[in-house]
Amino acid sequence: MPTQTSPGTGTTEAAKRARVAATALATVTRAAKDAALHAMADALVARTPEILTANEADLTAGRENGLSAAILDRLALTEERVAGIADALRQMAALADPVGEVVRGGTLPNGLELRQIRVPFGVVGIIYEGRPNVTVDAAGICLKSGNAALLRGSSSAIHSNTALVAVLRDAVAGAGLPADAVQLLDASSRDSVKELMRARGLVDVLIPRGGASLIQAVVEESTVPVIETGVGNCHVYVDAAADLDKALAIVLNSKTQRLSTCNTAESLLVHADVAEAFLPRVLAALHEAGVTVHGSPEVAAYSADVVPATEDDFGTEYLSADISAAVVDSLDAAVAHISRYGTQHTEAIVTESVTAAREFVARIDSAAVMVNASTRFTDGGEFGFGAEIGISTQKLHARGPMGLPELTSTKYVVTGDGHLRS
Amino acid sequence: MPTQTSPGTGTTEAAKRARVAATALATVTRAAKDAALHAMADALVARTPEILTANEADLTAGRENGLSAAILDRLALTEERVAGIADALRQMAALADPVGEVVRGGTLPNGLELRQIRVPFGVVGIIYEGRPNVTVDAAGICLKSGNAALLRGSSSAIHSNTALVAVLRDAVAGAGLPADAVQLLDASSRDSVKELMRARGLVDVLIPRGGASLIQAVVEESTVPVIETGVGNCHVYVDAAADLDKALAIVLNSKTQRLSTCNTAESLLVHADVAEAFLPRVLAALHEAGVTVHGSPEVAAYSADVVPATEDDFGTEYLSADISAAVVDSLDAAVAHISRYGTQHTEAIVTESVTAAREFVARIDSAAVMVNASTRFTDGGEFGFGAEIGISTQKLHARGPMGLPELTSTKYVVTGDGHLRS
Numbered sequence A, B: 001m002p003t004q005t006s007p008g009t010g011t012t013e014a015a016k017r018a019r020v021a022a023t024a025l026a027t028v029t030r031a032a033k034d035a036a037l038h039a040m041a042d043a044l045v046a047r048t049p050e051i052l053t054a055n056e057a058d059l060t061a062g063r064e065n066g067l068s069a070a071i072l073d074r075l076a077l078t079e080e081r082v083a084g085i086a087d088a089l090r091q092m093a094a095l096a097d098p099v100g101e102v103v104r105g106g107t108l109p110n111g112l113e114l115r116q117i118r119v120p121f122g123v124v125g126i127i128y129e130g131r132p133n134v135t136v137d138a139a140g141i142c143l144k145s146g147n148a149a150l151l152r153g154s155s156s157a158i159h160s161n162t163a164l165v166a167v168l169r170d171a172v173a174g175a176g177l178p179a180d181a182v183q184l185l186d187a188s189s190r191d192s193v194k195e196l197m198r199a200r201g202l203v204d205v206l207i208p209r210g211g212a213s214l215i216q217a218v219v220e221e222s223t224v225p226v227i228e229t230g231v232g233n234c235h236v237y238v239d240a241a242a243d244l245d246k247a248l249a250i251v252l253n254s255k256t257q258r259l260s261t262c263n264t265a266e267s268l269l270v271h272a273d274v275a276e277a278f279l280p281r282v283l284a285a286l287h288e289a290g291v292t293v294h295g296s297p298e299v300a301a302y303s304a305d306v307v308p309a310t311e312d313d314f315g316t317e318y319l320s321a322d323i324s325a326a327v328v329d330s331l332d333a334a335v336a337h338i339s340r341y342g343t344q345h346t347e348a349i350v351t352e353s354v355t356a357a358r359e360f361v362a363r364i365d366s367a368a369v370m371v372n373a374s375t376r377f378t379d380g381g382e383f384g385f386g387a388e389i390g391i392s393t394q395k396l397h398a399r400g401p402m403g404l405p406e407l408t409s410t411k412y413v414v415t416g417d418g419h420l421r422s
Helices: A010-025 A030-046 A048-064 A069-075 A079-094 A133-144 A155-174 A191-198 A212-221 A244-256 A272-288 A331-341 A354-363 B010-025 B030-046 B048-064 B069-075 B079-094 B133-144 B155-174 B191-198 B212-221 B244-256 B272-288 B331-341 B354-363
Strands: A102-107 A113-120 A123-127 A148-152 A182-184 A205-208 A234-238 A265-271 A292-295 A322-328 A346-350 A368-373 A390-392 A400-402 A408-419 B102-107 B113-120 B123-127 B148-152 B182-184 B205-208 B234-238 B265-271 B292-295 B322-328 B346-350 B368-373 B390-392 B400-402 B408-419
Touching (some): A010 A123, A010 A182, A010 A191, A030 A048, A030 A079, A030 A133, A048 A155, A069 A155, A123 A191, A133 A148, A133 A182, A148 A191, A155 A182, A191 A212, A205 A212, A234 A244, A234 A331, A244 A265, A244 A272, A244 A368, A244 B408, A265 A272, A265 A331, A272 A292, A272 A322, A322 A331, A331 A354, A346 A354, A354 A368, A408 B244, B010 B123, B010 B148, B010 B191, B030 B048, B030 B079, B030 B133, B048 B069, B048 B155, B069 B155, B079 B133, B133 B148, B133 B182, B155 B182, B191 B212, B205 B212, B234 B244, B234 B272, B234 B331, B244 B265, B244 B346, B265 B331, B272 B292, B322 B331, B331 B354, B346 B354, B354 B368
Parallel strands (some): A123 A148, A123 A205, A234 A265, A234 A346, A346 A368, A368 B408, A408 B368, B234 B265, B234 B346, B265 B322, B346 B368
Antiparallel strands (some): A102 A113, A390 A400, B113 B408, B390 B400
């Protein structure tokens, strides 16, 4: 396979080993993969003490480095959490194997049998920050879909991730599959990320998960195909024909059910016809919930708690107890506003009008459009996928929550009997 | 929509206009698109004289610049050729519209209705060389799939393409759709290509069609997602259990039915067990057909006409009356050779062994795998797609021949009744 990578270094060598592992994994049965997943789960539970010891090293270093309580909590593992992570692997094993699925097929006029079948990508690179369970989830979803994983976690979880990957590799090897199905890349410097991004030919796809600047850098510089799990400046639009009780509940749930996920609502649009009836209610409820509203003058007129919004506010993904808000004259204006400021993640309309719902759904160009439902539903688990590697905001290959099929490619298999093209 | 493009220049301005057109096209009915395609076809026929006049200017310039007869022939339009190009647009209209297809859907446990539907990409950039009919084919397939096209053709066809696009734009506008559904970019310098590659946010996908160096440059430098229509170093592997009559016909058809297409076979592998029976026959036949065989020593032993192959030969896409050839000891060796030298386009096995066919199909990691059929079948028309924009050799988004569905993305539509996430 032609590559354009630099002469062998840590990441490049790991990618080569991953390629060898991927070649083997491509033809392994589901039963073998599931057995490995169960072995990984059992090993995590059996070796919990060693994992927690490593985790304690990260927490100690984290405290010394002044990490916030919230971040330390996300970093922390407990016996219960490890058991939960292990259980997720067992659930992964129970899911259907996407590999081998016949996506489409038929017999051509000349008698050739045509089948388009799912195949693993091969080598999947995942760059992520924060929680150590992502290490295990990513390894599991990659293995299940027949891919070899190159995991580049954050330096703050370096000991935890090292221990976790050691346990996983032993288990995979013990189950008869290549240990290089799971590899951890050096997280102590940005070099591993740079090499990963240039390893076209060795790495088939890169999935960066994390802050906007990391994703932006990868998207711009990578020659390896990328799936962008982008920013979620999600909108809730309360239409002229909205049921205002539903609207209130949906706005609150979309904003406050979890404050800092990508599918959290960051912007509220209210049709002028219901502004007077709705804004006092929703502003009071948001205030009560501790959310600061950054509003246009029309919005600010309804409450002294509203902070005047700047242009930037409408394009901001706060990931905090903040939301921008504006009044719009029409559905058309709502769509235009979303088109201008949105990040093509999730947009919701609350309306009882069939026509309005239909138009909004047709015109919104985002990964997900909700009608009378919280933006928080854009999630692989909620969609019934069983597993999710991230939520793509790009248009190529995968859009929205990415489950097992999204970690596969396809190939055509054509079977003839000496067929020649004329 | 956030962009990272340079301040307004020709290509950037065109991309902005394309974005406006794409927004309108996304919600246009199939009937309206088909009417526009028919209008385009009729206009091409009605305005043939003006098109041929422009074409003559390109041919004159081409002769002055010393273009070969073969290239001039590919450049040349005639009344008959224009009629054929127009007819292809009418056939496009007859195809099913991929937009709006429900890819999957169902009702979730909590009662939410989930639908994943096809939507246009939006703005599609196509960089291509040579034949002017690609201008029309590309405009047609983009329009049919609801996309606005930015076409960057070759400088050698600049007058033909300009005339064709003028005719198409008039027809599209006359049919009530935005003329900016079709735009021609400046082909007189590489600047338009560079701008196109950096227009992330304005352009949704780039499809470079042409020589390996063009595609390589785009793949490496583009921040706009790319679909790589790569090199085809296609193999035919004649297995130990091959029917040698079928094998002979398949090798000849794969190599000589068309010499310079991406699905033309460039490499022959013969299992050692049938080398003695097969090589004399196939070498004689290839020689008779005017094909030079670049063979390993084992192959060269069978004929004085065989040119000794270098390492490079096995990785070469000749696009001429040349083919590389080697003897392999096993199917495993054939797979290893293909994995090492192939470009993941099309590989064929000729065998009567079910086991060998199954193993080859499972292990080959290419866009298409043929069993007892010519490599020349990797083609959208042959696959029954009705239209094809190119053959992708990458794994992300589309792999193999790309038809209408491959020019779409998807979005999720979730319909509830006040549903909140708990």
